[in-house]
Amino acid sequence: MEDNTTQQEILLVTGTSFAARQACEKDDTGTSGQLSPIDRLQAACWNGMLPEMLPEIIQKTAGGKQLFLWQVYETTSFLELKLGNYEDDNEKELSIDPYMFMSTDMCN
Helix, strand or coil: CCCCCCEEEEEEECCCHHHHCHHHHCCCCCCHHHCCHHHHHHHHHHCCCHHHHCCCCCCECCCCCECEEEEEEECCCEEEEEEECCCCCCCHHHCCCHHHHCCCCCCC
């Protein structure tokens, strides 16, 4: 029997008002005022607020469990979030990261 895995990539554009949204400022440590909007957004992702911020696009496993956030990459224009049952490298051709799929040699 083959195991089904669920992986999801999300790109959050950082040059928008979404990065500075009120929901991203929920921080129990009281340091949210010292962080940039991008850092607050990144902290909100790591603190488990993705289902609250993006309920319409967060996927679940086939069994209905939440996916784990494995990686957050910061680029000049977006944050790339990688979620899944377990940490695994995505195939470059299937990625939504423009830096990833643009670097593949599609002519082979």
